[in-house]
Amino acid sequence: DAKTTQPPSMDCAEGRAANLPCNHSTISGNEYVYWYRQIHSQGPQYIIHGLKNNETNEMASLIITEDRKSSTLILPHATLRDTAVYYCIVCSNDYKLSFGAGTTVTVRA
Amino acid sequence: SAVISQKPSRDICQRGTSLTIQCQVDSQVTMMFWYRQQPGQSLTLIATANQGSEATYESGFVIDKFPISRPNLTFSTLTVSNMSPEDSSIYLCSYRVGSRLDEQYFGPGTRLTVT
Numbered sequence: 001d002a003k004t005t006q007p008p009s010m011d012c013a014e015g016r017a018a019n020l021p022c023n024h025s026t027i028s029g030n031e032y033v034y035w036y037r038q039i040h041s042q043g044p045q046y047i048i049h050g051l052k053n054n055e056t057n058e059m060a061s062l063i064i065t066e067d068r069k070s071s072t073l074i075l076p077h078a079t080l081r082d083t084a085v086y087y088c089i090v091c092s093n094d095y096k097l098s099f100g101a102g103t104t105v106t107v108r109a
Numbered sequence: 110s111a112v113i114s115q116k117p118s119r120d121i122c123q124r125g126t127s128l129t130i131q132c133q134v135d136s137q138v139t140m141m142f143w144y145r146q147q148p149g150q151s152l153t154l155i156a157t158a159n160q161g162s163e164a165t166y167e168s169g170f171v172i173d174k175f176p177i178s179r180p181n182l183t184f185s186t187l188t189v190s191n192m193s194p195e196d197s198s199i200y201l202c203s204y205r206v207g208s209r210l211d212e213q214y215f216g217p218g219t220r221l222t223v224t
Contacts, residue, residue, distance in 0.1 A: 034210055043201050043215025044152065087151070089210075096142070097203075097213055099152040 004088045009104040012082075018075040020103055022088030025069040030092055033064060035073045036099075037084040044087065044099070047073065078107045110214050111136040115202050119220040122192055129188045130219045132202030137182035140205040143175070146218070147198045155200075158185040192223045 005023040012018040024033065035047040048055055048062045050071070055062045061074040075082055087102040112135040122128050132141065141158040156164040156177055164177035179185045189196050199218040206212035 032210070038152075041218075043203070043218055045215070046211050046213065049211050085151075091210065095210070096154055096157070097210055098154060101151050 004090055004100050006086075006088050006100065006103045008101065009106070012075075012078045012105060012107050014080060014107050014109050015077055018078040018082065018105060018107070020073040020075075020086050020088075020105065021070065022073070023070045024088070024090045027068050027090050031090050032092070033062065033068075033071050034089040034091070034097075035060070035062065036087045036089065036097075038087070038102075039081075039084040047086075078105075080107050080109060083107045110206070110212070111138065111204070113202060113204060113214055113216040115200075115216040115219050117219060118217065119222075121222045121224060124193055124223055126192055127188055127190045128192065128221060129186050130200055130202070130221075132185045132187070132216055134183050134204050138204040139182070139207060141179060141185045142203040142205070142213075143177060143185070143187045144201040144203060144215075145198045146201060152201065155187070189221065192221075194223045197221060197223045 032049050032051050034049040036044040038044045048057055048060050050062045050064050064071045083106050085102040085104050087099050114133050116131045143155040144152040145155050146152045154167050155170045155175055156166040158164050158177050158179040160179045160182055174190055176188045199220050201218045202216040
Protein backbone atom coordinates (compact mmCIF):
# COMPACT_ATOMS: atom_id res chain seq x y z
CA ASP A 1 0.00 0.00 0.00
CA ALA A 2 1.10 3.57 -0.68
CA LYS A 3 2.32 5.54 2.33
CA THR A 4 0.39 8.64 3.41
CA THR A 5 1.54 11.78 5.20
CA GLN A 6 -0.82 13.87 7.31
CA PRO A 7 -0.24 16.75 9.72
CA PRO A 8 -0.33 15.44 13.29
CA SER A 9 -2.91 17.93 14.50
CA MET A 10 -5.06 20.88 13.54
CA ASP A 11 -7.63 23.14 15.14
CA CYS A 12 -10.82 24.36 13.57
CA ALA A 13 -13.50 26.83 14.61
CA GLU A 14 -17.01 25.52 15.02
CA GLY A 15 -19.17 26.32 12.00
CA ARG A 16 -16.20 26.85 9.70
CA ALA A 17 -14.92 24.47 7.05
CA ALA A 18 -12.13 22.11 8.07
CA ASN A 19 -9.66 21.20 5.32
CA LEU A 20 -7.54 18.13 6.08
CA PRO A 21 -4.62 17.51 3.74
CA CYS A 22 -3.04 14.17 2.88
CA ASN A 23 -0.02 13.44 0.73
CA HIS A 24 0.23 10.09 -1.07
CA SER A 25 2.87 10.63 -3.74
CA THR A 26 3.49 6.89 -4.31
CA ILE A 27 -0.14 6.00 -4.98
CA SER A 28 -0.60 3.52 -7.81
CA GLY A 29 -3.27 3.43 -10.48
CA ASN A 30 -5.61 0.94 -8.81
CA GLU A 31 -5.42 2.39 -5.30
CA TYR A 32 -8.24 4.37 -3.76
CA VAL A 33 -8.05 7.14 -1.18
CA TYR A 34 -10.17 6.37 1.89
CA TRP A 35 -10.90 8.54 4.89
CA TYR A 36 -11.96 7.16 8.25
CA ARG A 37 -12.25 8.91 11.58
CA GLN A 38 -12.10 7.76 15.17
CA ILE A 39 -13.99 9.67 17.79
CA HIS A 40 -12.63 9.24 21.30
CA SER A 41 -13.48 5.83 22.85
CA GLN A 42 -15.14 4.57 19.67
CA GLY A 43 -14.07 2.39 16.75
CA PRO A 44 -13.16 4.02 13.43
CA GLN A 45 -15.97 5.14 11.13
CA TYR A 46 -15.91 5.38 7.33
CA ILE A 47 -16.27 8.89 5.92
CA ILE A 48 -15.65 8.91 2.17
CA HIS A 49 -13.44 7.48 -0.56
CA GLY A 50 -12.41 8.22 -4.15
CA LEU A 51 -10.25 7.07 -7.03
CA LYS A 52 -9.80 10.03 -9.37
CA ASN A 53 -12.82 12.25 -9.22
CA ASN A 54 -13.89 14.53 -6.42
CA GLU A 55 -16.55 13.02 -4.21
CA THR A 56 -19.18 14.40 -1.87
CA ASN A 57 -21.55 12.75 0.57
CA GLU A 58 -23.59 13.83 3.57
CA MET A 59 -20.53 13.90 5.80
CA ALA A 60 -17.74 15.44 3.73
CA SER A 61 -16.15 16.24 0.39
CA LEU A 62 -12.98 14.70 -1.00
CA ILE A 63 -10.81 16.63 -3.41
CA ILE A 64 -8.13 14.59 -5.22
CA THR A 65 -5.48 16.40 -7.27
CA GLU A 66 -5.22 15.59 -10.94
CA ASP A 67 -1.92 13.73 -10.46
CA ARG A 68 -3.50 11.87 -7.49
CA LYS A 69 -0.48 12.56 -5.31
CA SER A 70 -2.46 14.41 -2.68
CA SER A 71 -6.00 14.93 -1.47
CA THR A 72 -8.01 17.08 0.89
CA LEU A 73 -10.93 16.07 3.07
CA ILE A 74 -13.35 18.92 3.64
CA LEU A 75 -15.79 19.03 6.54
CA PRO A 76 -18.02 21.88 5.33
CA HIS A 77 -19.40 23.08 8.66
CA ALA A 78 -17.40 21.59 11.52
CA THR A 79 -19.21 20.90 14.78
CA LEU A 80 -17.85 19.93 18.19
CA ARG A 81 -18.86 16.35 17.42
CA ASP A 82 -16.36 16.31 14.54
CA THR A 83 -13.48 16.37 17.03
CA ALA A 84 -11.66 13.11 16.23
CA VAL A 85 -8.58 11.52 14.72
CA TYR A 86 -8.89 11.47 10.92
CA TYR A 87 -7.09 8.79 8.95
CA CYS A 88 -6.20 9.02 5.27
CA ILE A 89 -5.66 5.51 3.87
CA VAL A 90 -4.54 4.50 0.41
CA CYS A 91 -5.04 0.94 -0.79
CA SER A 92 -6.66 -1.31 -3.35
CA ASN A 93 -10.38 -1.82 -2.93
CA ASP A 94 -10.17 -5.39 -1.72
CA TYR A 95 -7.09 -5.13 0.43
CA LYS A 96 -6.70 -4.83 4.18
CA LEU A 97 -7.39 -1.53 5.92
CA SER A 98 -4.14 -0.22 7.40
CA PHE A 99 -4.08 2.89 9.61
CA GLY A 100 -1.32 5.48 9.87
CA ALA A 101 -0.91 8.09 12.58
CA GLY A 102 -3.74 10.32 11.33
CA THR A 103 -4.56 13.95 12.09
CA THR A 104 -6.07 14.89 15.43
CA VAL A 105 -8.71 17.50 14.69
CA THR A 106 -10.01 19.64 17.52
CA VAL A 107 -13.07 21.74 16.82
CA ARG A 108 -13.31 24.71 19.15
CA ALA A 109 -16.43 26.66 20.05
CA SER B 110 -24.93 -1.98 8.75
CA ALA B 111 -25.01 -4.93 11.13
CA VAL B 112 -24.64 -4.32 14.83
CA ILE B 113 -21.24 -5.41 16.17
CA SER B 114 -20.60 -5.93 19.86
CA GLN B 115 -17.67 -7.01 22.00
CA LYS B 116 -17.38 -8.57 25.42
CA PRO B 117 -15.96 -7.59 27.82
CA SER B 118 -15.85 -3.84 27.27
CA ARG B 119 -12.92 -3.58 29.63
CA ASP B 120 -10.92 -5.73 31.99
CA ILE B 121 -7.97 -5.58 34.34
CA CYS B 122 -5.88 -8.75 34.31
CA GLN B 123 -2.82 -10.02 36.06
CA ARG B 124 0.44 -10.71 34.31
CA GLY B 125 0.72 -14.29 33.07
CA THR B 126 -3.00 -14.90 32.67
CA SER B 127 -5.07 -15.06 29.48
CA LEU B 128 -8.20 -13.22 28.38
CA THR B 129 -10.66 -14.17 25.67
CA ILE B 130 -12.51 -11.36 23.91
CA GLN B 131 -15.74 -12.13 22.13
CA CYS B 132 -17.05 -10.38 19.02
CA GLN B 133 -20.64 -10.84 17.85
CA VAL B 134 -22.23 -9.48 14.66
CA ASP B 135 -25.99 -9.63 14.32
CA SER B 136 -25.90 -10.85 10.72
CA GLN B 137 -23.62 -13.10 8.68
CA VAL B 138 -20.49 -11.42 7.40
CA THR B 139 -17.70 -12.66 5.19
CA MET B 140 -14.62 -11.03 6.63
CA MET B 141 -13.78 -10.35 10.26
CA PHE B 142 -10.64 -8.72 11.60
CA TRP B 143 -8.92 -8.05 14.90
CA TYR B 144 -6.98 -4.83 15.57
CA ARG B 145 -4.90 -3.60 18.48
CA GLN B 146 -4.62 0.02 19.53
CA GLN B 147 -1.87 0.67 22.05
CA PRO B 148 -2.14 3.76 24.27
CA GLY B 149 -1.91 6.94 22.21
CA GLN B 150 -1.24 5.00 19.02
CA SER B 151 -3.04 4.16 15.82
CA LEU B 152 -4.68 0.84 15.03
CA THR B 153 -2.59 -2.16 14.02
CA LEU B 154 -4.11 -5.16 12.26
CA ILE B 155 -3.49 -8.38 14.20
CA ALA B 156 -5.15 -10.91 11.95
CA THR B 157 -7.97 -11.78 9.61
CA ALA B 158 -10.37 -14.29 11.16
CA ASN B 159 -11.35 -16.85 8.54
CA GLN B 160 -14.50 -18.93 8.99
CA GLY B 161 -13.72 -22.62 9.16
CA SER B 162 -9.95 -22.24 8.90
CA GLU B 163 -6.99 -20.78 10.76
CA ALA B 164 -6.65 -17.04 11.05
CA THR B 165 -4.19 -15.16 8.86
CA TYR B 166 -1.76 -13.23 11.04
CA GLU B 167 0.11 -10.04 10.20
CA SER B 168 3.83 -9.66 10.66
CA GLY B 169 4.73 -9.45 14.33
CA PHE B 170 1.71 -11.39 15.57
CA VAL B 171 1.67 -15.14 16.21
CA ILE B 172 -1.03 -17.70 16.86
CA ASP B 173 0.45 -18.85 20.17
CA LYS B 174 0.12 -15.36 21.62
CA PHE B 175 -3.16 -14.35 19.94
CA PRO B 176 -5.20 -17.47 19.13
CA ILE B 177 -8.34 -16.63 17.17
CA SER B 178 -11.47 -18.65 16.56
CA ARG B 179 -14.18 -18.08 13.94
CA PRO B 180 -16.71 -20.89 14.38
CA ASN B 181 -19.40 -19.30 12.19
CA LEU B 182 -20.20 -16.23 10.11
CA THR B 183 -21.40 -14.10 13.04
CA PHE B 184 -18.90 -14.75 15.82
CA SER B 185 -15.18 -14.62 16.57
CA THR B 186 -12.93 -14.67 19.62
CA LEU B 187 -9.45 -13.34 20.25
CA THR B 188 -7.42 -14.64 23.16
CA VAL B 189 -4.52 -12.66 24.55
CA SER B 190 -2.29 -15.30 26.12
CA ASN B 191 0.30 -15.14 28.88
CA MET B 192 -0.26 -11.42 29.23
CA SER B 193 2.34 -8.83 30.14
CA PRO B 194 1.90 -5.09 30.78
CA GLU B 195 2.92 -4.46 27.14
CA ASP B 196 -0.35 -6.10 26.09
CA SER B 197 -2.33 -3.29 27.69
CA SER B 198 -4.27 -1.93 24.72
CA ILE B 199 -7.68 -1.56 23.19
CA TYR B 200 -8.59 -4.57 21.07
CA LEU B 201 -11.11 -3.94 18.31
CA CYS B 202 -13.11 -6.37 16.25
CA SER B 203 -14.12 -5.36 12.73
CA TYR B 204 -16.12 -6.81 9.88
CA ARG B 205 -16.40 -6.03 6.20
CA VAL B 206 -19.38 -6.43 3.93
CA GLY B 207 -18.07 -8.23 0.87
CA SER B 208 -14.72 -6.86 -0.28
CA ARG B 209 -15.47 -3.13 -0.12
CA LEU B 210 -13.34 -1.05 2.20
CA ASP B 211 -16.08 1.58 2.44
CA GLU B 212 -18.22 -1.02 4.17
CA GLN B 213 -15.92 -1.96 7.01
CA TYR B 214 -17.30 -1.49 10.49
CA PHE B 215 -15.68 -1.58 13.90
CA GLY B 216 -16.80 -2.69 17.30
CA PRO B 217 -16.52 -0.44 20.35
CA GLY B 218 -13.34 -2.14 21.51
CA THR B 219 -12.18 -3.96 24.63
CA ARG B 220 -9.91 -1.94 26.89
CA LEU B 221 -7.40 -4.29 28.51
CA THR B 222 -5.10 -3.32 31.34
CA VAL B 223 -2.46 -5.81 32.49
CA THR B 224 -0.94 -5.28 35.92
